Amino acid sequence: MLASKHRTAAHCIQQAASDKRFKILEAHIKKFQYQQDALIEVLHKAQELFGYLEDDVLRYVAWQLKLPASRVHGVATFYHFFMLKPQGAHTCVVCLGTACYVKGANRILAAVEEHTHIKAGGTTADNQLSLLTARCIGACGIAPAVVYDNTVTPRQSPESTLDQIRKWVAL
Amino acid sequence: MNFADLQQIKEREHAACKKIVLRCCMAAGCTSSDSKGVKERLEKAVAEAGLHNDVEVRGVGCMKLCCVGPLVQVDPAAALYINVTAENAPSIIDALKGGKAHVEQADPQSPFFAKQQSIVLANSGIIDPERIESYIAVDGYTALHNALTEFDPKAVIETIVGSGLRGRGGAGFPTGLKWGTVAKSSGAKKYIICNADEGDPGAFMDRSVLESDPHSILEGMAIAAYAVGADQGFIYVRAEYPLAISRLRTAIKQAKRLGLLGSGIFESPFNFNVDLRIGAGAFVCGEETALMASVEGKRGSPSPRPPFPAEKGLWDCPTLINNVETFANIAPILRNGAEWFAGIGTSRSKGTKVFALAGKIKNTGLIEVPMGTPLRTIVEEMGGGAPDGRQIKAVQTGGPSGGCIPAEHLDIPVDYESLTTLGSIMGSGGMIVMDDSTHMVDVARFFMEFCMDESCGKCIPCRAGTVQMHHLLEKILARQATARDLAKLEELCDMVKNTSLCGLGQTAPNPVVSTLRFFRHEYEELLQTDPHGPQPAANDTALATATAATAH
Numbered sequence: 216m217l218a219s220k221h222r223t224a225a226h227c228i229q230q231a232a233s234d235k236r237f238k239i240l241e242a243h244i245k246k247f248q249y250q251q252d253a254l255i256e257v258l259h260k261a262q263e264l265f266g267y268l269e270d271d272v273l274r275y276v277a278w279q280l281k282l283p284a285s286r287v288h289g290v291a292t293f294y295h296f297f298m299l300k301p302q303g304a305h306t307c308v309v310c311l312g313t314a315c316y317v318k319g320a321n322r323i324l325a326a327v328e329e330h331t332h333i334k335a336g337g338t339t340a341d342n343q344l345s346l347l348t349a350r351c352i353g354a355c356g357i358a359p360a361v362v363y364d365n366t367v368t369p370r371q372s373p374e375s376t377l378d379q380i381r382k383w384v385a386l
Numbered sequence: 387m388n389f390a391d392l393q394q395i396k397e398r399e400h401a402a403c404k405k406i407v408l409r410c411c412m413a414a415g416c417t418s419s420d421s422k423g424v425k426e427r428l429e430k431a432v433a434e435a436g437l438h439n440d441v442e443v444r445g446v447g448c449m450k451l452c453c454v455g456p457l458v459q460v461d462p463a464a465a466l467y468i469n470v471t472a473e474n475a476p477s478i479i480d481a482l483k484g485g486k487a488h489v490e491q492a493d494p495q496s497p498f499f500a501k502q503q504s505i506v507l508a509n510s511g512i513i514d515p516e517r518i519e520s521y522i523a524v525d526g527y528t529a530l531h532n533a534l535t536e537f538d539p540k541a542v543i544e545t546i547v548g549s550g551l552r553g554r555g556g557a558g559f560p561t562g563l564k565w566g567t568v569a570k571s572s573g574a575k576k577y578i579i580c581n582a583d584e585g586d587p588g589a590f591m592d593r594s595v596l597e598s599d600p601h602s603i604l605e606g607m608a609i610a611a612y613a614v615g616a617d618q619g620f621i622y623v624r625a626e627y628p629l630a631i632s633r634l635r636t637a638i639k640q641a642k643r644l645g646l647l648g649s650g651i652f653e654s655p656f657n658f659n660v661d662l663r664i665g666a667g668a669f670v671c672g673e674e675t676a677l678m679a680s681v682e683g684k685r686g687s688p689s690p691r692p693p694f695p696a697e698k699g700l701w702d703c704p705t706l707i708n709n710v711e712t713f714a715n716i717a718p719i720l721r722n723g724a725e726w727f728a729g730i731g732t733s734r735s736k737g738t739k740v741f742a743l744a745g746k747i748k749n750t751g752l753i754e755v756p757m758g759t760p761l762r763t764i765v766e767e768m769g770g771g772a773p774d775g776r777q778i779k780a781v782q783t784g785g786p787s788g789g790c791i792p793a794e795h796l797d798i799p800v801d802y803e804s805l806t807t808l809g810s811i812m813g814s815g816g817m818i819v820m821d822d823s824t825h826m827v828d829v830a831r832f833f834m835e836f837c838m839d840e841s842c843g844k845c846i847p848c849r850a851g852t853v854q855m856h857h858l859l860e861k862i863l864a865r866q867a868t869a870r871d872l873a874k875l876e877e878l879c880d881m882v883k884n885t886s887l888c889g890l891g892q893t894a895p896n897p898v899v900s901t902l903r904f905f906r907h908e909y910e911e912l913l914q915t916d917p918h919g920p921q922p923a924a925n926d927t928a929l930a931t932a933t934a935a936t937a938h
Contacts, residue, residue, distance in 0.1 A: 254683035255666055259625070286684075293685040293842075294666030296625050313588035313782065313818045314744035316832055350669065350836065351587035352626050355744035355816075356415045356452025356751045367418035 227278045230271060236264045237275060244279050251280050254290055258297055267298040295350075303338040303345035305383045307376070308362040312351030315359040319372070323359060324348065326373035330386045343384045387645040388653055389531055392522060399523035404442040406482060407461040408432075409511060413448035413597045414629050415590075415751075421456035423472040428458070431476040435483065447598020449511035451498060452751040459494070459511070466494045497767040498749045503730070505738050506714040507754045510598035515633050518640035521601040527646055529720035533609050534654045537720075542613040543569060546716070548724030550736035555581055555672075555709030556784065556813045557889075558735070558802040564706065567696040568614040571704035576616035578607050579700065579707045581677060582623040582630070585669040586785030587836065589816030591740040592710040594752050596623065596630035599714065600637035604647065604660060606713030609720060611658045614706050619660040620681055625667060634662055669786075669840035673888045674699075674707045676842065687844045688888035709814065711740055731757030735801035745782075745818035748773050755800070762796040765819055776821040780904070784813025786833045786840075787893035789900025790826065809900040811893075826905040827912060831859040833897035841890065848891025851882035855898065868914050876902065 230237055243260045247253035257280065261272050268291050277287040291297045309315075309324045327346055328334055338345040354360040357369030361376055368379075377386065410425040428443045449457040454468035458478060467478055467489045474489045481487035493499075504510070513520040521527070533542050547562030568576060580603060584592040596603065607619045623631055638660055641647040649657040663681050670676045671686040678700050680686040699705025715737060719727045731737050735757035741764065744750045748770030755764060765771065765781055772778045780790040789810035791798065798804050802812050820829065838852040858875045861867040879895035886892045902909060 252681070252683040255680065256664065256683075259664055259666070290683070290685055294668050296665075296667035311587070313785070313816070313832070314750075316587075317745045317818060317820055317824055317829075349626065350585070350667070350840070351589070353584065353590035353593040354415055354418060355588050355590050355742055355818075357418060357455070358744060358750070360418070367414065369415070369418050 226271075227275045230275060240264055240272075240275070241279065244276075249280060251282055254280060254282065254287065255294070258287075258291055262297060267301050269299075269301075300338075301342075303342050305343060305364055306345045306347060306362075307380060308347045308349050308352075309335070309376075310349045310352045310354065310358070310360045310362070312349070312353075312355060312358070314355035315351075318358045320359040323361065323371060323373050323376050327376055327380065330377055331380065331384065339384055341384065344380065387651075389528075389535075392527060392531065395519055395522045396525070399519050403523075404440055406437075406441045406463075408441065408443045408478065409446045409449070409459045409461065410443060411447070411449040411455060411457045411511065412445040412515075413452075413594055414627070415448070415452040416455035416457060417629070419455050420472060421470075424456045424458065424470050424475045427472040427475040428478065431479040434476075435479050437479070437482065441479075441482065444514050445516070446512060447510045447515045448507070448594040448752055450502075450507070450752045451492060451749060453749060454490075454492065457492075458489075464494055466492045468492045498751075498753070498770070501759075501763060501768050502754050503738050503756050504754050505718050505727075505730075506595060506602075506711055506740050507598070507752065508718070509602065510594065510752075513599065515598050515600055516636050518601060518637065518644060518646075521599070525721065526601055526717075527605055529717035530605050530608050530612075530646070531652050533612055533720055534652050534656055539569060539613045539615065542609060542720070545720060545724045546613070549719045549727040550724075550731075550734075551712065551715055551719065551727065552735065552802065553709060554711035554715070554739070554814065556787065556811060558812060561708065561712055564696060564708070565610065565613050567694075568616075568704050568706040571697050573704045575618075575701075575703045576614055577700045577703055577705040578611045578614070578616045578619040579674075579677065579681065579705060580607055580619065580621040580710060580713055581672065581674070581707055582621055582627075582710045583665050583672045583677060584624060584627075584710070584814060585672045585840075586787075586814050586816045588742065588744055588782070588785060588818045589814050590742045590744075591752060591815045593627050593630050594742075595710050595714050595740070596627065597633055600630075600633045601641065602714045602717055603634075603710060604637055604641055606716035607660060608647065608651070608658050609716050610706055610708065610713065612656055614704075616706065617657045617659065619658065620663050620700075621660060622663045622665060622671070622677055622681055624665045631662065631664060638662070668842070669836070670842045670888070670890050673890060676888065677707065678705065685842070687842050688890075690887060711815070732799065732801045734803055739800065739812070739815060741800075741815045741817045743769050743817050743819070746772050746776065746778075746821040746824070747819040757801045758799040760796070761791065761798050761800055764800065764817070765796065769819065772819065772821040776823065778819055779822045779824060780820045780826065782810075782818040782820060782829070782897075783816065784811035784896070785816050786836050787811060787889065787896055788813045788816075789896050790820070790829065790904065792904040809896070809903055811896070826901040826908045827859065827863055830898045830901045831856065831863060834859055834894070837890065837894040841894075845885075845887040845891060847882045847885040848887070848894060851878055851886070851891070852894055854878055855882070855895065859898070862909060862912050865912050865914065867912070872909060872913060 277284040335348045361371040458467040477488040551561040552558040668686045671680045676686040676688040695705040740754045834856045841848045843849045
């Protein structure tokens with residue numbers, strides 16, 4: 216057990232040395248004075264840097280904050296915002312909040328799923344597009360809203376959404 | 387920083403104010419329709435016309451009528467331009483010089499605006515949320531100054547008690563009473579938390595307040611901290627609101643720079659700091675014990691109450707948790723007095739309430755009305771009714787914890803008690819209008835799917851119950867259910883409501899119960915009419931046999 220712990224630590228140090236992003240993450244952790252309650256903040260930063268939370272990143276965070284890996288993994292999997300798989304080059308987030316839903320967001324989602332052959336939460340085989348859903352992005356006044364690569368776009372329809380997606384992937 | 391400094395900033399702001407102000411909405415709704423491009427184009431047009439000495443183009447918060455954004459309002463002429471684009475924006479400047487604006491206009495005197503009464507949203511759409519000076523110009527931080535210099539903490543709490551303010555997060559607990567409990571709790575360290583985890587789908591009031599007037603929240607929190615004896619605050623805000631997060635960060639930095647947060651505020655011994663905590667997408671974190679777990683960097687699992695956060699909260703210290711809108715009411719109450727606030731609203735629900743009006747309604751956006759305003763006034767007069775000549779069928783309030791109010795009850799006054807009598811709740815303020823094309827069983831299924839996904843899994847009634855209820859609703863929608871399934875659904879609603887650990891589970895059946903109450907026929911129409919029904923599934927048979935065996 217002790218040996219494996221040491222290996223993990225050694226592995227983490229090695230990684231930190233070879234990948235600049237770990238250095239940036241460490242600086243961020245330092246800013247929070249290695250406080251364990253900053254775990255969620257640190258994971259936000261890690262996801263921003265790496266795009267998703269791969270196992271090595273989670274292990275590194277656990278090691279730095281002196282938390283059990285199980286606790287870090289538990290938090291990372293509990294919250295919807297954290298991604299444990301790599302995302303496609305582009306993202307399309309269909310808001311499924313109540314206002315969007317009653318204005319036909321489910322039809323938008325169904326159309327995208329049908330044409331891209333991926334389900335919500337999935338990524339196309341060529342890694343060009345990830346299709347996601349949101350519980351409510353608070354853009355109810357301009358429903359139904361779809362977020363393309365972090366840009367909220369108002370009053371979408373199945374057609375307009377597919378038009379946008381066609382710019383990224385061949386349907 | 388002292389009062390004279392504050393006054394000086396205010397005077398400087400007023401002196402610098404130009405003759406004509408073009409207020410350009412920069413809240414999330416309008417920015418998604420390129421209001422940033424509109425603002426830039428307007429600035430350029432002002433410079434080109436050589437009017438930069440007389441005209442200011444100001445980025446402001448939400449101007450409420452989100453459905454026709456981007457919005458631009460001209461002061462003092464009060465012309466309100468809608469659906470402005472970067473292309474037609476320069477013609478607004480032409481109009482200032484006597485030309486004609488080729489932009490649609492809305493009537494600022496229409497019922498949508500005229501029937502509003504603004505306390506929480508008073509500065510929204512008026513001030514620049516990214517400049518603290520703009521907030522100070524409208525008497526910002528004077529309430530904090532008065533509290534610190536003229537009131538003792540007890541008097542602040544008495545004022546809040548006297549105002550009759552109740553929590554705006556949904557449950558409507560009297561705010562003054564909560565403050566009093568935290569103040570009385572013994573503990574060297576106390577915390578203030580602002581719950582900005584607006585998770586209800588269909589609600590965006592808190593987002594708008596945070597984006598439009600972030601300093602009002604900081605001021606409200608600082609007053610609360612002084613009243614209960616806390617020196618550290620947290621704002622727990624959803625990651626889905628990037629603009630609100632960035633404006634809060636700016637606001638905290640500016641307040642610190644001016645010494646309105648930090649140590650020795652207004653040259654008094656009072657210290658107060660605020661940190662942001664960013665949520666990570668979990669609806670259950672709106673529940674206060676789950677929220678505190680999340681602030682501590684843990685999974686957002688709720689814990690049984692008591693002990694209540696007021697006695698044992700964050701890191702086991704007494705903690706005051708209030709919603710964004712509650713904090714936004716604090717400074718106005720201190721500035722205008724408890725009697726003023728208590729004079730607005732109904733006998734038991736005081737003040738105003740902000741609602742996010744959305745769904746199948748002409749005018750979607752934000753409204754703030756006195757408590758007790760009839761629902762009909764809100765949806766028909768202000769909202770303009772359902773579009774495309776359709777009929778309003780129901781209004782959903784309270785999100786996944788609330789219920790649907792059918793059209794025949796639209797005359798109900800909107801206050802905490804009246805909504806409860808109809809099986810709905812005030813909730814945080816989401817108001818989704820549904821027209822006759824909406825199927826109520828599908829709405830119930832939608833909310834149940836939401837609760838099923840968002841259940842944290844800690845207690846079995848909620849974790850397993852929501853799955854079973856969702857399954858039954860799907861079965862009903864697929865026309866495969868019988869009257870027995872419907873009975874089972876009702877039984878489960880009762881069980882989950884009464885045995886779940888936290889508010890999420892306890893209220894998860896509400897959308898089903900409320901649609902069953904008023905739209906039972908829509909469920910019954912979908913049931914199998916065959917009196918014998920389909921053969922029970924394998925599990926049911928096993929269950930029946932087991933029960934029979936036990937009975938003998």
